[in-house]
Amino acid sequence: MTKPGNVARTVMLDGLQELIDALLGRGYTVFGPTVVDGVIDYRPITSVTQLPQGWGDVQDNASYRLRRRDDDAVFAFACGAQSAKPVLFPADELLWRARLGGAEPEIERAVDDKPAPPYAFLGLRSCDLAAIGIHDRVLSSRQFGDTHYALRREDTLIVAVTCTDPAGTCFCVSMDTGPVPRSGFDLAVTELYADGPHRFVVEAGTPRGEELLDQVASTAASDEDLVAAERVGAEAAARMGRVLDGTNLKDLLYDNTESPVWDDVASRCLRCTNCTLVCPTCFCTSITDASDLTGTTAERHRVWDSCFSEEYSYIHGGAVRESGRSRYRQWMTHKLAAWHDQFGSSGCVGCGRCITWCPAAIDITAEVAELRRLAEQRQRPQEARP
């Protein structure tokens, strides 16, 4: 974690509160993990007491359970139900409003009257940090961008955290996105709770983060703390619940559009869109138009959409992707293959949310493995021929 020139500091839980106070004092809305609705999710917080102290999670196919830990750790859970996506890229965004009462319509842009509040994330997982990097590329680095996202993102401050207790559905190591945050943060925190006093090794990634760290009571991190921080990251990396084999994945998906895997997965998939809603990188949206009862005001909203819905591909005459097999294939092929062509990386960060929150217990890593197994099986007899 520690790079040359960067001085890591050790901070106690009180120091974390000072960090929150410093952020609030600068006008940030601080999103931190907290227990809500039976899960750990990012919510606005003002106190370390709202962090999920002593809580962990157990995740598997179609299953998420909170569990009591036998320590006081505040960040020792895998990933919550949602990433930073609902905050930086809300599910429903007003784009503009048109007043139609006068001689000519008047259009008011929503961004003009609502300056984005500065957001800070405390305890953002490495997978979710990587997902923000992907959204930056998708939504802000091309010819056209999402104005609202860019405004929110510009001021967002990130305190990332090393994942110390990954879940059964995690595979960030396969996707090379974690469990230790490497870049893209203002501050990175590694929580030490197993040996010695409960403490946090904090490293700054930006001058802004450095300046913030100066506001917090801290001591220079000892060599022991640095070694311990390194070790918890490495141990977490060795405890991934899932593996996704990325070898030639793009070709595998592009070449196997007619694999029986798609029929099989379609027979289980409910097209409920849960996977795309919890996915931290899924970015598809639709627009909805609405007018008031008098017809004098029309509003346009940008809302999350999903390639699993029939309407998604609808053009006059019907849906382009009518079958379930084609919709699952679209999702997985886009995420794991076409994304490379479009944005130069995979669209998957290995957070495992799509596995946890799929009510039909479909596991993207297992479907890739099965696709590969069948493809190799089909190839083998051909190779055997003279």
Next chain:
Amino acid sequence: MTELLEATAQPTPDPPTPDPMVPRVFRVERTRQDTRDTYTLELSPLDGEPLRFAPGQFTMLQAWGIGEVPISISGDPHGSGLLEHTIRNVGNVTRALVHTSRGATVGVRGPFGTGWEVERGAGGDVVFIVGGIGLAPLRPAILHVVRHRDQYGRVVLLYGARTPDDILFAPDLEHWQDDCGIDVAVTVDNAPHSWRGRVGFVTSLIPRAGFDPLRTTAYVCGPEVMMRSSALALRDRGVAADRIRLSMERSMKCGIGLCGHCQLRELFLCVDGPVLGFDRLEPLMSRWEL
């Protein structure tokens, strides 16, 4: 040479508005019913700035409070400044659009997407293969060729409509055939006894069209299955795949590559397309529901 370049140059398309998700307001100046279900709207910008576009580009056209759809521009790229859209009434948004009364306003975003690049076909033969409403997106390209007729060799327009009543822009077709040196051939899928013209798929017109495949650029627009069979027939006759250009249709919600709806594997058809070469499209068009 410079003169020639100037003559063939397309007007530079406008960059979309500062925020491409926010529409400009256009007034409906004229509406015309072309066929049973198809109408042309002529629109003028309230801000007075004509919308410059390349043939083949589209806009996101909206009926206030009802919805927005991608519609190709069907007017003359060198024309009067009015924005022309030819719209088939097939859903609730297009129904609202075709029934927008004169003087009322609609929202316009764009222009978006790639164009036909019809100027690149200069110096050789040109074949337009058209199915149904596909004549609307091709009309600006045809008008460009008409205006620069001497720069092209043989120019052929093969047009397939469902019935004689569905033939779009009939006065244009006659004018292009009689006065503009374009060989226009029309066929219909179904016809009453009174029809004296051809009956059959548009691809059946290709063998008799008499173009030189090795120096031909083809512009194809219509239903996807018709475009694919036309492109395959052209390629079989020796037209290079990258000189067979097709305009793809998918659901589009943003027009700027953000909403994801128009994806065809790695392509965002609203920015990478809608017009693309068959060399790029063939592997993607041959897989069902891709």
